[in-house]
Amino acid sequence: MTNREHFGSRAAVIMAMAGSAIGLGNIWRFPFIVGEYGGAAFILIYILCCFFLSLPILLSESIIGRRTHQNTFGAMSTLAPGTKWKWLGLLTIVTPIIILSYYSVVGGWSFAYLLKACSLQFNPENAEAVTGMFATFSSSAWGPLACLVVFLGLTALIIFSGVKKGIEKFSKISMPVLFILIVVIAVYSVTLPGAMDGVRYLVKPDFSKLSAGAFSAALGQSFFSLSLGVGTMLIYSSYIRKDENILASGTGTALFDMLFAILAGFAVMPAVFAAGIAPSSGPGLVFETLPYIFAKMGAGGQFLSSAVAILFFLTILVAALSSSISMMEVGVAYMVEEKGISRGKATAGIFFVALFLGILCSLSFGPISGVKFLGNTFFNACDKLCSNYLMTLGALMFSIFVGWKMDKASVHDELTNGGSLKGNSKVFPVLYFLIKYIAPLAIAAIFITGLLA
Numbered sequence: 001m002t003n004r005e006h007f008g009s010r011a012a013v014i015m016a017m018a019g020s021a022i023g024l025g026n027i028w029r030f031p032f033i034v035g036e037y038g039g040a041a042f043i044l045i046y047i048l049c050c051f052f053l054s055l056p057i058l059l060s061e062s063i064i065g066r067r068t069h070q071n072t073f074g075a076m077s078t079l080a081p082g083t084k085w086k087w088l089g090l091l092t093i094v095t096p097i098i099i100l101s102y103y104s105v106v107g108g109w110s111f112a113y114l115l116k117a118c119s120l121q122f123n124p125e126n127a128e129a130v131t132g133m134f135a136t137f138s139s140s141a142w143g144p145l146a147c148l149v150v151f152l153g154l155t156a157l158i159i160f161s162g163v164k165k166g167i168e169k170f171s172k173i174s175m176p177v178l179f180i181l182i183v184v185i186a187v188y189s190v191t192l193p194g195a196m197d198g199v200r201y202l203v204k205p206d207f208s209k210l211s212a213g214a215f216s217a218a219l220g221q222s223f224f225s226l227s228l229g230v231g232t233m234l235i236y237s238s239y240i241r242k243d244e245n246i247l248a249s250g251t252g253t254a255l256f257d258m259l260f261a262i263l264a265g266f267a268v269m270p271a272v273f274a275a276g277i278a279p280s281s282g283p284g285l286v287f288e289t290l291p292y293i294f295a296k297m298g299a300g301g302q303f304l305s306s307a308v309a310i311l312f313f314l315t316i317l318v319a320a321l322s323s324s325i326s327m328m329e330v331g332v333a334y335m336v337e338e339k340g341i342s343r344g345k346a347t348a349g350i351f352f353v354a355l356f357l358g359i360l361c362s363l364s365f366g367p368i369s370g371v372k373f374l375g376n377t378f379f380n381a382c383d384k385l386c387s388n389y390l391m392t393l394g395a396l397m398f399s400i401f402v403g404w405k406m407d408k409a410s411v412h413d414e415l416t417n418g419g420s421l422k423g424n425s426k427v428f429p430v431l432y433f434l435i436k437y438i439a440p441l442a443i444a445a446i447f448i449t450g451l452l453a
């Protein structure tokens, strides 16, 4: 594949991969999951999962992607020709499109909330009405749909611009900005009166609060947050040059993602405690609780709290976009490289499929909330299917593929650039052991206990 695009530098690789990783998973999902599972003790388990289970999966995807420089389907067909492994390639094209559809609904909400923050709707006079605003907004039909179209449209625009001019450029600008924004918001949150209880909640582990489901929740969260098991890290790695160190870029990505999640925890939790709200308020934490807090805080300094509200929803929107582009790229690369379709047409095709599913997801908060799949609304069914089953299945298969199907010499070759990266050669036995034995066994065990719980 001679005319394939590549990321320009190590920084570009890490920014793009971190861009995929850092998103709603960090800012919206992480704080409420931490809240549900009891704070600091859960964060510790989460960090362990990231290093010992998720990083090996990330490296497995990187090994396959960079080795073949192809899309997920092409990569599996090249490394295991004529086998059923190509189905894993196909699975990883379908799953990101489903995720893209419901993810874009939440992305659309963040756009709507950015507009609400800009028009100063979170003000002290409005405080009591603000919490109900979310239920009213999300269950209405046209507002969320319009925002869904805007969000998916922006995603398609970046993807249409290509790997270097679209993905790389957007990630290189947005990542540093996001880090600055989240630090500013965390500082604001931590300095609110009464915020220290929230800080304590995040740093002082109380292991008695850990429930049985905490391990599978931590693993699920870390897979979702690192975009694993769905081919996004594989496809981004396929744009990495042969002389780049994939262990360094993978580790850098995992560290940035973890750091960002923890900073998001500090941006959200102290404010929640300061307002005397239960940390276990669930998924509404960011769209109900925080706007309420912004409105309340407005009493002391309307300008400051409005500015923070705007920055906060801008952060969520940009972080969500840098992730949604990676979901779209998996399918686009497949259609361009395997089916010979132009990038423009492939992007438009995926835009419409995701829009169709996204419309159903969005309407399932209101007009079609009565339509249930095994007791779940369409949105929840898509989310559960992907984050509880398909992502875990994909991650498990990637580690089995690299650990058991690929030969050890090729894996070593890819992780050490033909033996030239001496440091990587030294840690190779540990990494290989994690990929071959620990990751698949632990993932299978946690998956099964999660099913039984």
Ligand code: PHE
Residues within 6 Å of the ligand: 020, 021, 022, 023, 024, 025, 026, 096, 099, 224, 225, 226, 227, 228, 230, 232, 323, 324, 326, 327
């Ligand atoms: N990692 C992204 C986030 O944290 C979500 C994502 C999942 C992105 C799967 C790509 C693929 O928001």
